[in-house]
Amino acid sequence: MAVFDTALGPCAFAWGDAGVVGVQLPEGDAFHTLRRLARRFPDAAEHAVPATLQDAMAGIVALLAGGSDDLAHVGLDMTGVPAFHRRVYALARAISPGATSTYGEIASRLGNPLLAREVGQALGGNPFPIVVPCHRVLAAGGRMGGFSAPGGVDTKRRMLEMENAAAVAQRSLFDCEG
DSSP states (O other): OEEEEETTEEEEEEEETTEEEEEEOOOSSHHHHHHHHHHHOTTOOOOOOOHHHHHHHHHHHHHTTTOOOOOTTOOBOOTTOOHHHHHHHHHHHTSOTTOOEEHHHHHHHTTOGGGHHHHHHHHHTOSSBTTBOGGGEEOGGGOOOOOOSTTHHHHHHHHHHHTTOHHHHHHHHHHHHO
16 A cells, blocks of 8 residues: 555555555545544555556546546456446446546446436445545535545535536536525
8 A cells, every 4th residue: 555645645555466446535644534434444554656546646646636537547446346346436437537427327327317316325335536536426405415534525515526527517506595
Protein backbone atom coordinates (compact mmCIF):
# COMPACT_ATOMS: atom_id res chain seq x y z
CA MET A 1 0.00 0.00 0.00
CA ALA A 2 1.07 3.60 -0.54
CA VAL A 3 -0.02 7.08 0.43
CA PHE A 4 0.18 10.02 -2.01
CA ASP A 5 -0.76 13.68 -2.03
CA THR A 6 -3.80 15.03 -3.85
CA ALA A 7 -5.64 18.35 -3.93
CA LEU A 8 -8.15 16.84 -1.47
CA GLY A 9 -5.38 15.72 0.89
CA PRO A 10 -3.34 12.53 1.29
CA CYS A 11 -5.02 9.51 -0.29
CA ALA A 12 -3.83 5.92 -0.18
CA PHE A 13 -4.46 2.66 -1.94
CA ALA A 14 -3.66 -0.99 -1.51
CA TRP A 15 -3.17 -3.46 -4.33
CA GLY A 16 -2.64 -7.07 -5.16
CA ASP A 17 -1.77 -9.07 -8.25
CA ALA A 18 -5.24 -8.53 -9.75
CA GLY A 19 -5.31 -4.74 -9.23
CA VAL A 20 -6.36 -2.18 -6.65
CA VAL A 21 -8.10 -3.78 -3.65
CA GLY A 22 -8.91 -0.59 -1.77
CA VAL A 23 -8.69 3.18 -1.86
CA GLN A 24 -8.68 5.49 1.14
CA LEU A 25 -9.75 9.12 0.96
CA PRO A 26 -7.97 11.61 3.23
CA GLU A 27 -8.17 11.16 7.00
CA GLY A 28 -6.55 14.49 7.80
CA ASP A 29 -2.90 13.60 7.31
CA ALA A 30 -0.81 10.90 5.63
CA PHE A 31 -0.25 8.94 8.84
CA HIS A 32 -3.96 8.65 9.67
CA THR A 33 -4.93 7.95 6.06
CA LEU A 34 -2.45 5.09 5.82
CA ARG A 35 -3.43 3.80 9.26
CA ARG A 36 -7.10 3.66 8.25
CA LEU A 37 -6.22 1.71 5.09
CA ALA A 38 -3.97 -0.63 7.11
CA ARG A 39 -6.94 -1.48 9.36
CA ARG A 40 -8.82 -2.67 6.28
CA PHE A 41 -5.80 -4.54 4.91
CA PRO A 42 -3.73 -5.65 7.92
CA ASP A 43 -1.46 -7.89 5.85
CA ALA A 44 -0.49 -5.07 3.47
CA ALA A 45 2.83 -3.34 3.94
CA GLU A 46 3.81 0.11 2.74
CA HIS A 47 5.69 0.00 -0.57
CA ALA A 48 6.50 2.26 -3.47
CA VAL A 49 3.75 2.25 -6.07
CA PRO A 50 4.67 -0.33 -8.74
CA ALA A 51 5.03 0.77 -12.35
CA THR A 52 1.80 -1.05 -13.22
CA LEU A 53 -0.14 1.28 -10.89
CA GLN A 54 1.64 4.58 -11.54
CA ASP A 55 -1.08 5.53 -14.06
CA ALA A 56 -3.79 4.75 -11.50
CA MET A 57 -2.16 6.98 -8.91
CA ALA A 58 -1.56 9.76 -11.45
CA GLY A 59 -5.18 9.51 -12.61
CA ILE A 60 -6.52 9.89 -9.07
CA VAL A 61 -4.22 12.87 -8.45
CA ALA A 62 -5.28 14.49 -11.75
CA LEU A 63 -8.99 13.91 -11.17
CA LEU A 64 -8.85 15.42 -7.68
CA ALA A 65 -7.08 18.44 -9.20
CA GLY A 66 -10.03 19.06 -11.52
CA GLY A 67 -8.98 16.80 -14.39
CA SER A 68 -11.30 14.71 -16.49
CA ASP A 69 -9.76 11.23 -16.16
CA ASP A 70 -12.65 8.80 -15.63
CA LEU A 71 -10.25 6.22 -14.11
CA ALA A 72 -11.77 3.48 -16.28
CA HIS A 73 -8.22 2.22 -16.90
CA VAL A 74 -7.70 1.41 -13.21
CA GLY A 75 -7.94 -2.34 -12.65
CA LEU A 76 -9.84 -3.36 -9.54
CA ASP A 77 -9.58 -6.63 -7.65
CA MET A 78 -13.19 -7.33 -6.70
CA THR A 79 -12.52 -10.64 -5.01
CA GLY A 80 -15.12 -10.96 -2.27
CA VAL A 81 -17.29 -8.10 -3.58
CA PRO A 82 -20.92 -9.30 -3.89
CA ALA A 83 -22.32 -9.59 -7.42
CA PHE A 84 -24.97 -6.91 -6.83
CA HIS A 85 -22.30 -4.47 -5.64
CA ARG A 86 -20.19 -5.23 -8.71
CA ARG A 87 -23.13 -4.33 -10.94
CA VAL A 88 -23.72 -1.08 -9.02
CA TYR A 89 -20.01 -0.21 -9.17
CA ALA A 90 -19.91 -0.84 -12.93
CA LEU A 91 -22.80 1.60 -13.45
CA ALA A 92 -21.22 4.17 -11.13
CA ARG A 93 -17.93 3.90 -13.04
CA ALA A 94 -19.82 4.82 -16.22
CA ILE A 95 -20.71 8.27 -14.78
CA SER A 96 -18.26 10.74 -16.30
CA PRO A 97 -16.44 13.38 -14.26
CA GLY A 98 -18.66 16.45 -13.99
CA ALA A 99 -21.83 14.39 -14.39
CA THR A 100 -24.07 12.85 -11.76
CA SER A 101 -26.77 10.21 -11.45
CA THR A 102 -29.15 9.23 -8.66
CA TYR A 103 -29.59 6.11 -6.59
CA GLY A 104 -32.98 5.65 -8.27
CA GLU A 105 -31.56 5.98 -11.77
CA ILE A 106 -28.96 3.33 -11.05
CA ALA A 107 -31.65 1.09 -9.54
CA SER A 108 -33.74 1.53 -12.69
CA ARG A 109 -30.75 0.64 -14.87
CA LEU A 110 -30.40 -2.51 -12.76
CA GLY A 111 -33.99 -3.35 -13.71
CA ASN A 112 -35.80 -2.47 -10.48
CA PRO A 113 -36.37 1.16 -9.42
CA LEU A 114 -37.31 -0.08 -5.94
CA LEU A 115 -33.66 -0.99 -5.28
CA ALA A 116 -32.53 2.61 -4.68
CA ARG A 117 -31.87 1.96 -0.98
CA GLU A 118 -29.80 -1.14 -1.81
CA VAL A 119 -27.83 0.87 -4.37
CA GLY A 120 -27.10 3.42 -1.63
CA GLN A 121 -25.97 0.67 0.72
CA ALA A 122 -23.67 -0.81 -1.92
CA LEU A 123 -22.13 2.60 -2.59
CA GLY A 124 -21.85 3.26 1.16
CA GLY A 125 -19.60 0.21 1.39
CA ASN A 126 -17.58 1.08 -1.71
CA PRO A 127 -13.97 -0.02 -1.06
CA PHE A 128 -12.73 1.96 -4.09
CA PRO A 129 -13.92 5.58 -3.60
CA ILE A 130 -12.93 7.94 -6.40
CA VAL A 131 -12.14 5.01 -8.74
CA VAL A 132 -15.75 3.88 -8.28
CA PRO A 133 -17.12 7.44 -8.12
CA CYS A 134 -19.84 7.03 -5.52
CA HIS A 135 -19.63 10.78 -4.90
CA ARG A 136 -21.33 11.30 -8.29
CA VAL A 137 -24.47 9.51 -7.14
CA LEU A 138 -27.06 11.78 -5.55
CA ALA A 139 -30.39 11.36 -3.85
CA ALA A 140 -33.64 12.18 -5.63
CA GLY A 141 -34.08 15.78 -6.71
CA GLY A 142 -30.34 16.45 -6.84
CA ARG A 143 -29.93 16.34 -3.06
CA MET A 144 -26.53 15.26 -1.77
CA GLY A 145 -27.75 12.20 0.11
CA GLY A 146 -25.18 10.49 2.29
CA PHE A 147 -21.46 9.91 1.96
CA SER A 148 -19.58 7.47 4.18
CA ALA A 149 -16.07 8.82 3.53
CA PRO A 150 -14.31 11.03 6.08
CA GLY A 151 -15.92 14.47 6.06
CA GLY A 152 -19.25 13.03 4.94
CA VAL A 153 -21.40 15.15 2.65
CA ASP A 154 -18.95 18.07 2.82
CA THR A 155 -16.30 15.85 1.20
CA LYS A 156 -18.80 14.69 -1.42
CA ARG A 157 -19.74 18.29 -2.24
CA ARG A 158 -16.07 19.30 -2.44
CA MET A 159 -15.28 16.42 -4.81
CA LEU A 160 -18.19 17.39 -7.05
CA GLU A 161 -17.07 21.02 -7.01
CA MET A 162 -13.56 19.90 -8.04
CA GLU A 163 -15.17 18.16 -11.00
CA ASN A 164 -17.43 21.15 -11.75
CA ALA A 165 -20.42 18.84 -11.60
CA ALA A 166 -23.54 20.52 -12.92
CA ALA A 167 -25.57 19.09 -10.05
CA VAL A 168 -23.59 21.11 -7.50
CA ALA A 169 -25.11 24.34 -8.80
CA GLN A 170 -28.50 22.66 -8.87
CA ARG A 171 -28.00 21.50 -5.29
CA SER A 172 -27.14 25.02 -4.20
CA LEU A 173 -30.50 26.22 -5.53
CA PHE A 174 -32.32 23.53 -3.59
CA ASP A 175 -30.39 24.37 -0.42
CA CYS A 176 -31.31 28.06 -0.70
CA GLU A 177 -35.00 27.29 -1.13
CA GLY A 178 -34.94 25.84 2.40
